[in-house]
Amino acid sequence: MNAMARNHNEDMVRWLKEIGEGSEEAFDRLYGQVVPWLLPMARHLLGDRMEAEDACHDVLLEVIRHPERYDPERGTVEAWLAVQLRSRCLDRLRKRSKIVLKEEAEPIAGFGREPLSRPEETVLARMQGEAVRLALGQLPGLQRRTLAEAYFSSRSQRELAEDWQVPLGTVKSRVRYGLNHLRKALEKMGWAEPEGGDRHG
Structure with a gap:
């Protein structure tokens, strides 16, 4: 992370x-910093402005209620908020899928579950892709370049050598x-399980 970040x-x-001490001014400052990127992200993932606003509202309400839940050991405040937004978006997509499922009288065999899971998978793929991009940016330059060349180019490791x-x-x-x-x-x-599979907290 550079000095500015x-x-x-x-x-x-x-x-x-x-905010934990009750400062409305601090919340206003945080709101002004995060909503300009949280809202477009939520709108892009959910495809509906009102739902996106509701998802962002849920995240910020949780910040007001429990600002102490932020753990600096697990990343930046923005990463923490992005993970919460992902969770809220997935919840809304699951509810949307259940509504669609109820409206389907008898889904055709083989086509019942797959279309309903796609919105969630799309959200996860987009959010995970952004998380990987941010994580790559934290690596030393040589390692970052090697991974980028090894996984995003058509050359083999032997050709790179x-x-x-x-x-x-x-x-x-x-x-x-x-x-x-x-x-x-x-x-x-918060995008990968620690080795061994156990995560505390």
Whole structure:
């Protein structure tokens, strides 16, 4: 995280603390910072402005009620809010799917569940993609470049080694360490289970 982003997050952490102490001004400042990107994200995922506004309202209401639930060890305030927004959007899509299911008298065999699960899967894919992008940005430059080339280009690890004039084992090590650091970054953001499968809190 660069200095500007760190200072930005420190401001938001301070506002959360002040919100917990009852400061309306701190909430107004937080609101002004997060709604401009939370609302478009929710609207894009849900496809409905009123539902998007409701989802954002739910997230911000939870912030007012429990600002202490933010855990700095698991990422930035924005990442915390994004995870909450994802959860709210999924809840609304599940309810929407149940309504559709009730309106279907007898779904045709083989077509009953798959279409209903697609909106949720689409939301997850988009949010996970954004989480991976943010996590990649936290990696050291060499590891970030290696992972990007290894997974988003058509070249093999052997071809990368030849191009960069390093041993194949070096490329493999960079990929392995990069994936390990990527997982840790995603764990902090709440997008990956810690190794061993147990998560406290």
